Amino acid sequence: MRLIVGRIGKPHGIRGEVTVEVRTDEPEARFAPGSVLATEPGAVPPANPASGPGVPFRVPAELTVESARWHQGRLLVVFDGILERDVAEALRGTLLGVDSADVAPPEDPEEFHDHQLVGLAVVTPAGEHLGEVVKIDHAPASDLLVLRRPEGRTALIPFVKAIVPEVDLAGGRIVVDPPSGLLDL
Numbered sequence: 001m002r003l004i005v006g007r008i009g010k011p012h013g014i015r016g017e018v019t020v021e022v023r024t025d026e027p028e029a030r031f032a033p034g035s036v037l038a039t040e041p042g043a044v045p046p047a048n049p050a051s052g053p054g055v056p057f058r059v060p061a062e063l064t065v066e067s068a069r070w071h072q073g074r075l076l077v078v079f080d081g082i083l084e085r086d087v088a089e090a091l092r093g094t095l096l097g098v099d100s101a102d103v104a105p106p107e108d109p110e111e112f113h114d115h116q117l118v119g120l121a122v123v124t125p126a127g128e129h130l131g132e133v134v135k136i137d138h139a140p141a142s143d144l145l146v147l148r149r150p151e152g153r154t155a156l157i158p159f160v161k162a163i164v165p166e167v168d169l170a171g172g173r174i175v176v177d178p179p180s181g182l183l184d185l
Helices: 085-090
Strands: 002-011 018-022 036-040 050-052 062-071 074-079 095-099 121-123 129-138 143-148 154-158 166-168 173-175
Touching: 002 036, 002 074, 002 085, 129 154
Parallel strands: 121 173
Antiparallel strands: 002 018, 002 095, 018 074, 036 062, 036 095, 062 074, 121 129, 129 143, 143 154, 166 173
């Protein structure tokens, strides 16, 4: 499974450096020089998809980090072979990912990667099936489990110990003790 670790933003300067919207807790590890990142087209189409007059540019399947640095709270990255602003602009919106098999599990037993939780069954302490986790939303106050209910609608469950007392990865389930009305929203 591919984990998204960043999204390429606008170019910075004229030599191919780009801003990256970081989507990982470990940017220093993911964007270390020599790191190879898989690419996926993003939602934002490139403004200038050409690498030169009459020469179309295609985003490669992988990009290798040449260098990365922080500048005014933003990560700036240079990728091997991306040497000019027009080519960097063509990368805008590209999602950057790594294979989940290459990511070490968290050391803290109370911490989980999103891909570990997606697909798990959600049950009450009494064993009542509430649905399945389809994704994790990272909200400012707390992470939210996005739950697909059996009838097809979705529900949001704050991923906090008071509501989610148990995550059983081996058993393929998450125990949720929702307050009254939470699943009716």
